[in-house]
Amino acid sequence: MHRARRESSTHFFEELMVRANVIFLIAGLTMVACSSSTSDAGDASGDAGAVDSGIDDSTNPLPGCPRDPGPEVMDFDPTSVADPIGDLSTFTMEKALAGYPKSGGVLTALITTDLGPIRCELDEAAAPMSVANFVGLARGTRPFKFSGAWRLQRFYDGLLWHRIVPGSVIVSGDPTGTGNGGPGYMLRSENRVAESLGTLATSEMVMPSGSQFHIVVGDGVPAKFNVFGKCDTATALAIAALPRTEADRPLKDVHIRRVHIARCPKK
DSSP, X not given: OOOOOOOOHHHHHHHHHHHHHHHHHHHOOOOOOSOOOSOOTTSSOOOOOOOXXXXXXXXXXXXXXXXXXXXXXXXXXXXXXXXXXXSGGGSOXXXXXXXXXXXXXXXXXXXXXXXXXXXXXXXXXXOHHHHHHHHHHHHTOSOEEETTEEEOSOSSTXXXXXXXXXXXXXXXXXXXXXXXXXXXXXXXXXXXOOOOTTEEXXXXXXXXXXXXXXXXXXXXXXXXXXXXXXXXXXXXXXXXXXXXXXXXXXXXXXXXXXXXXXEEOOO
């Protein structure tokens, strides 16, 4: 077992951008919206991020909630062929929150975007696997695959909202920015419940994506996804209203700048 060093997010996304330029110039890659893949983050590339987050790390982004001091260092084999965590069920909420102060309260995600914040309450009871996975990727406690090797770092920071459908969903969580990428693994189905305005759920085609997720910004989304939370919608609706291409990609890139996780008092 090797001790894997955390590599900076800047280095990760700069490497993604280099791959993006090469692939777009050679292949003329067409953007495909909202399809899930077991491919790792280095298999295909789009404009995945490499942006200045603009986040002041000296302040608590979720006042009144215990601040996240950062995850504990985890031992894993970055060269493993299989997922280093083993079966999906072994990545528990305890592992996802490793290093976070022991506290009660509602598990909360603050998704800061170029257009403002989206605050979500995560439903651990309804979707424990999906929530642990999202929290682990957001905090950097869940290994993901990039360029053939497993890595540990904050996964979502800098990624694009690569698909927006007014009256339906906005989608992010693809490190390639194409709709085809993922963290190198898929999830399993946990629930299939109605998705009302503000619902947070995994995106999928055949199986739930390991990293892509959507926020519902309208009605009529079919009950066929892992629902794992509920979000406020002001910023999500603003993103959904942006001009877009025929493939539902925003004409102007909109990024996730940071995803913060905390346990907060019930509102």
